[in-house]
Amino acid sequence: xxxxxxKILVTATAVCTALSCTVLKAEEAKQTxxxxxxxxxxxxxxxxxxxxxxxxGGLIKTIxxxxxxTTGATVIEGNGKTLMPGLIDGHVHLMINNNYSDILPNEDxxxxxxxxxxxxxxFLMDGFTSVRDMGGPAFALARQIKKGVIVGPxxxxxxxxxxxxxxxxxxxxxFDMGWSPRAGSDIGNWEKLGFGAVADGVPEVLKxxxxxxxxxxxxxxxxxxxxxxxxxxPIDTTQYSEEExxxxxxxxxxxxxxxxxxxxxxxxxxxxxKCGVKTFEHAFFATEETYAKxxxxxxxxxxxxxxLSPGLLENPNMPKxxxxxxxxxxxxxxxxxxxxxxxxxxxxxxxxxVGTLEDAxxxxxxxxxxxxxxxxxxxxxxxxxxxxxxxLTSIAGExxxxxxxxxxxxxxxxxxxxxATADLILVDGNPLENIGVLNNNATVWYGQPDPHKTxxxxxxxxxxxxxxxKNTL
Ligand SMILES: [Zn+2]
Numbered sequence: 360x361x362x363x364x365x366k367i368l369v370t371a372t373a374v375c376t377a378l379s380c381t382v383l384k385a386e387e388a389k390q391t392x393x394x395x396x397x398x399x400x401x402x403x404x405x406x407x408x409x410x411x412x413x414x415x416g417g418l419i420k421t422i423x424x425x426x427x428x429t430t431g432a433t434v435i436e437g438n439g440k441t442l443m444p445g446l447i448d449g450h451v452h453l454m455i456n457n458n459y460s461d462i463l464p465n466e467d468x469x470x471x472x473x474x475x476x477x478x479x480x481x482f483l484m485d486g487f488t489s490v491r492d493m494g495g496p497a498f499a500l501a502r503q504i505k506k507g508v509i510v511g512p513x514x515x516x517x518x519x520x521x522x523x524x525x526x527x528x529x530x531x532x533x534f535d536m537g538w539s540p541r542a543g544s545d546i547g548n549w550e551k552l553g554f555g556a557v558a559d560g561v562p563e564v565l566k567x568x569x570x571x572x573x574x575x576x577x578x579x580x581x582x583x584x585x586x587x588x589x590x591x592x593p594i595d596t597t598q599y600s601e602e603e604x605x606x607x608x609x610x611x612x613x614x615x616x617x618x619x620x621x622x623x624x625x626x627x628x629x630x631x632x633k634c635g636v637k638t639f640e641h642a643f644f645a646t647e648e649t650y651a652k653x654x655x656x657x658x659x660x661x662x663x664x665x666x667l668s669p670g671l672l673e674n675p676n677m678p679k680x681x682x683x684x685x686x687x688x689x690x691x692x693x694x695x696x697x698x699x700x701x702x703x704x705x706x707x708x709x710x711x712x713v714g715t716l717e718d719a720x721x722x723x724x725x726x727x728x729x730x731x732x733x734x735x736x737x738x739x740x741x742x743x744x745x746x747x748x749x750x751l752t753s754i755a756g757e758x759x760x761x762x763x764x765x766x767x768x769x770x771x772x773x774x775x776x777x778x779a780t781a782d783l784i785l786v787d788g789n790p791l792e793n794i795g796v797l798n799n800n801a802t803v804w805y806g807q808p809d810p811h812k813t814x815x816x817x818x819x820x821x822x823x824x825x826x827x828x829k830n831t832l
Pocket of ligand 1: 711
């Protein structure tokens with residue numbers, strides 16, 4: 360073992376639980392020098408060669424061609440490998456970590472909590488240093504990671520997603536509510552577990568939002584349209600009235616933060632824009648004009664592109680009767696990624712991580728590759744690798760900063776620049792040329808021999824806020 364590593368290990372307070380990795384947890388503000396690295400800064404389509412990047416505490420202190428004075432610093436010999444920002448997943452559900460059909464009748468919060476510990480470790484070892492959790496009780500997970508009790512990315516939790524009756528977050532059984540408004544006061548397991556909160560009318564919406572803020576939500580998630588996985592709401596529906604939507608936005612703004620909405624259609628998106636919703640989750644079925652409006656309003660779109668992949672037809676969880684519809688949608692919306700870029704709207708990476716660990720990790724790994732196909736080419740000849748790298752880093756980092764005073768990061772995220780948060784990964788290869796180095800070259804979603812547990816060997820160092828959690832150099 361190198362001497363410098365030993366020094367950090369002495370202060371180790373965390374251990375790896377599931378993966379064979381090297382976890383190092385430094386307690387004090389130490390210096391780490393990445394020597395002779397090529398830098399992808401998160402914003403430009405180029406590498407800056409042969410630089411030395413000095414990290415002090417949780418921040419990047421200097422970036423220079425000269426060798427800084429670093430007596431006592433831990434030195435990482437970069438040998439021309441690529442140093443880039445830690446990856447960011449803009450939309451995950453860390454606590455919804457099994458199939459609904461198992462969770463709802465058979466599990467309690469501890470089942471979810473145990474699996475979530477394994478899930479977050481995988482995220483970090485795969486290079487993800489921040490994730491935005493868009494529904495589910497991820498508060499404890501965020502706290503314990505922050506304390507160093509367990510190992511995972513920095514989490515931006517939303518808490519229970521706020522949904523109207525018969526909305527995308529209403530998972531009660533058909534007759535739980537009876538037929539009269541006065542009959543229905545019961546809540547289903549879905550709400551007991553903290554996945555969703557059904558709230559109707561301005562007072563209930565305000566209360567549901569404020570409960571999430573009370574738990575420490577860094578942003579709020581509402582259900583503003585129908586979906587595929589829910590029970591009573593066809594995908595074309597618009598959910599929450601203007602008054603209810605605006606109430607949620609106002610309550611979030613009072614806490615200095617914003618609302619993200621599960622949404623698909625022009626009608627719903629335009630209502631959200633009117634109220635000041637900032638992030639539009641999924642949002643596949645909008646026109647270029649509507650995407651441009653989101654861009655103009657400073658908003659973001661977060662489409663999980665595996666939802667428009669032929670791999671969806673291979674997914675064993677996909678109901679057979681939905682296959683014709685899926686096929687039609689894949690064809691109709693095959694250019695939607697490029698349409699979003701044409702419209703000038705900012706797109707963040709999202710895996711919409713949900714379900715069993717194996718399925719969810721596979722989908723996330725595949726998503727990186729698949730986005731290069733959906734966001735590359737077209738009439739403007741987009742560079743798919745660069746677009747996706749920005750979505751994984753600087754654009755997602757900008758979006759996370761909208762949490763304002765609730766933002767847990769000490770500096771900018773998703774960039775390599777002086778003063779930014781020292782969330783960094785060292786990659787063996789140039790991801791601008793070969794995105795596969797972030798991804799074990801996974802180009803197939805289902806049917807690939809690569810199980811989710813295979814370490815990504817080309818990501819050799821993962822640092823979060825100045826602390827190295829993975830080092831396979
Ligand atoms: Zn989601």
